[in-house]
Amino acid sequence: NPPSYRDANKVYAKCLRGVADKLLSRLSVGLGLGEKELRESVGGDELTYLLKINYYPPCPRPDLALGVVAHTDMSAIAILVPNHVQGLQLFRDDHWFDVKYIPNALVIHIGDQLEILSNGKYKSVLHRTTVNKDMTRMSWPVFLEPPPELAIGPLPKLTSEDNPPKYKKKRYCDYVYCKLNKIPQ
Ligand code: OGA
Ligand code: NI
Secondary structure, X not given: OOOOHHHHHHHHHHHHHHHHHHHHHHHHHHOOOOOOHHHHHOOHHHOEEEEOOEXXXXXXXXXXXXXXXXXXXXXXXXXXXXXXXXXXXXXXOOEEEEOOOOOOOOEEEEOHHHHHHOXXXXXXXXEEEEOOOOOOXXXXXXXXXXXXXXXXXXXXXXXXXXXXXXXXXXXXHHXXXXXXXXXXX
């Protein structure tokens, strides 16, 4: 509920496909690869779209609590829509910065799998959320994930003797298992 929700999601998913393809193509070119290479490396047409809905109710002591603790996203990319309540922060140069709410804007996170594929050229963004004393915050991230059995590692074209692979190659499902169970990758 509401009953229109399923239809709205269908339309949103369709629109996101175009955004995802464009992002992956530009990020691919940014690595010196062909437009289609990065999309293929994260699973091509098998790329999974995982929608999560975050609900952060008002909190009487926002100074003592976080919405989600600091983390990086496991996926290749996350595309997030928040409501108007400020709360997302990202870590850079030893500081937490508020991610300003911009109406109708999408927030794009580089996730772990893109850091791995690019052998560290693209960095997975460390982020967290705060909570609000009076207002409910919500967000709708869609995680673009490789299919579970696909093995992800630094792309051979992006490594060399001078730039050896910095990450292990492993199936996405194994990566997720280790991360969720806090087992070193
Ligand atoms: C997440 C996340 C941020 C937000 O769900 O992984 O980081 O703004 N959410 O809710
Ligand atoms: Ni996140």
